[in-house]
Amino acid sequence: MKILVCISQVPDTTTKVTFTDNNTKFNTQGVQFIINPYDELALTRALEITEKQGGTVSAITVGLADTEPSIRKALAIGAHDAIRINAEPIDGFFVAEQIANYAKNEGFDLIFTGRESIDYNGGMVAGLLGEMLNIPSVNVITAIEIENGMAHLERDIDGGREKLTAQLPCVVSAQKELTEPRIPNMRGIMAARTKPLKVVEPTGSQANTQTTSFELPAPKGACKLIDAADAGKLIELLHHEAKVI
Amino acid sequence: MNIIVFAENQDGAFKKSSFEAISYASQIASATGGQVTAVSIGQVATDKLTELGTYGADAILNYQDAIFNQFTGEAYSKALAHAAKNKGADLIIISNTYSGKMVAPRVAAKLNAGMVSGVISLPETSNGFKVKRMVFSGKSFAEVAINTSVKVLSITPNSFTIAENPKSPSIETMDAGLSASDVKTETIEVARATGKIPLTEAELVISGGRGMKGPENWHLIETLADTLGAATACSKPVSDIHWRPHSEHVGQTGITIKPNLYIAIGISGAIQHLAGVSSSKVIVAINKDPEAPFFKAADYGIIGDALELLPKIIDAAKAFKNA
Known part of the structure; x- marks a missing residue:
């Protein structure tokens, strides 16, 4: 079993988002970066699969040198080796194309991504990769078992859950519930220092999209407080004033 | 712009998000000129299909081979790309539902189209093509320009109102030319909570x-x-x-x-x-x-x-x- 896990580095969830350069750049000042939480679940589940039935887990990221701590952390959690494609991850299409170009000759049986990154929330890399590599892609999986060359999956659908199978090789994107994330231990952190981390230069593709500016939500007006003794008045206000019920 | 909209159904009835997507497309078509084609995939009765005309669909392409009886990202994205090529579409609109999220990127890759997901605004077309989307999980918004000639937008459900714009659409039955070997995923079981709102x-x-x-x-x-x-x-x-x-x-x-x-x-x-x-x-x-x-x-x-x-x-x- 040869598994590839796509890792994206994102700002910590407690980050207060601000922008610089006339609202065209995300302000990284003082921001802590982490492995995207869904990618961490994907990595952990990939390790569980190879621990049970043998194989290797490679972690890949598209990012400049500043993403190296995250990819090292993936090695510390347990990935066997890592690849960093040395490019700014401009948009989902660009990232998927870089990963697909790397993966196409490597013979991976299974490729994991997170459901979406918690910064740009594109949620498109899994589907793009599937199409670029001409293999199935299944989104938001909450369970995966591999049996006889087949992935047995569960995924979220609108208002419920679906069980399905996918032939290998395939791409899956990790949703909560897939597993509990693993925290690196001291042995893992030590081992990560000597594990192979390959830096690959990007292949010449262009971004299809470009973020031109950012905007923060308009601040809310004052909160109208309703007396607790008269809590039922809320319903009347929602009907007559807010007009939402 | 010539626009293709994925009209997603659940058990033969179109979802509310599909009507939102058609209303959205209809507004763009009115502003820029062009046709709105709704694409229905799977089994939907004719009287349900004509509902799509209520919200501004000029034409309906109906893919109803047995292969579409189960939802798969592979088959559904092929049908949508087939429809887009058939109509020479330069814009494909898909609601960002769980199924939409699975289909949209595959369609974008097939058409080599720039894609923006989670769109919350109508496109600004006076100078290029720009849309607004949520980023940082709602902590802020971004304006994104698409540079490719064919574009895919997945729009956020509940972001656009359903507006009537009655048309009498033609309904054309389509064959995407798929065979069983094109689909490598198989649905085993679908469990939906009944009577609950997703x-x-x-x-x-x-x-x-x-x-x-x-x-x-x-x-x-x-x-x-x-x-x-x-x-x-x-x-x-x-x-x-x-x-x-x-x-x-x-x-x-x-x-x-x-x-x-x-x-x-x-x-x-x-x-x-x-x-x-x-x-x-x-x-x-x-x-x-x-x-x-x-x-x-x-x-x-x-x-x-x-x-x-x-x-x-x-x-x-x-x-x-x-x-």
Whole structure:
């Protein structure tokens, strides 16, 4: 079993988002970066699969040198080796194309991504990769078992859950519930220092999209407080004033 | 622009999000000139198909081979790309539902199209093509330009109103030329909670946090939700301690929602939670702590114990519904 896990580095969830350069750049000042939480679940589940039935887990990221701590952390959690494609991850299409170009000759049986990154929330890399590599892609999986060359999956659908199978090789994107994330231990952190981390230069593709500016939500007006003794008045206000019920 | 819209159905009935997508496309077509073609995939009765004309579909392409009886990203994306080529479409619009999320990127890759997901605005076409989307799970918005000639947009459900623009669309039965070997995934079982409103599509959402004190008190949330016709949701701590399923968790690492009304009960309003709900039109916070951050993000607030307040609110909601 040869598994590839796509890792994206994102700002910590407690980050207060601000922008610089006339609202065209995300302000990284003082921001802590982490492995995207869904990618961490994907990595952990990939390790569980190879621990049970043998194989290797490679972690890949598209990012400049500043993403190296995250990819090292993936090695510390347990990935066997890592690849960093040395490019700014401009948009989902660009990232998927870089990963697909790397993966196409490597013979991976299974490729994991997170459901979406918690910064740009594109949620498109899994589907793009599937199409670029001409293999199935299944989104938001909450369970995966591999049996006889087949992935047995569960995924979220609108208002419920679906069980399905996918032939290998395939791409899956990790949703909560897939597993509990693993925290690196001291042995893992030590081992990560000597594990192979390959830096690959990007292949010449262009971004299809470009973020031109950012905007923060308009601040809310004052909160109208309703007396607790008269809590039922809320319903009347929602009907007559807010007009939402 | 010539526009293709994925008209997604569930069990033969079009979803509300499909009508939103057609209304959205219809507005773009009116502004830029061009045709709106709705693409129906799977088994839908003719009288249901014609409903798509109500919201501005000029034409309907109907893919109903047996291969489409189960939803698969592979087959559905092939049908949509087939339809796009057939109509020479330069814009493909897909609602960002769970199925839409699976299909849209595959369509984009097939057509070598630039794609933007989670779109919340009509495109600005005076100088290039720009749309707005949510980023940082709702903590902010970004304006994104697409440079390719063919474009794919997945639009956020509940972001656009359904508007009538009656047309008498032609209905053409299509063959995407798929064979069984094109599909390498197989649906084994579909389980949907019956009679419940899916959280991602809900216009009204009642959400509970640790202030509910335990899963045994959730009947209060459910009663209020049922009375108002709302979906139920919860905070991250509540799903982490398994009071409620993960599928109900809204917030930065859960689902981002955009309902008309979000009532947060016993949720303090941590930045990660607010990220997932701050685009709701009207927010109500109910919390016993007057310093809870949620009151800064809410339109209405009640300071008090959730378990004492909820029965009063439920009584008022029942009286309102019976009136």
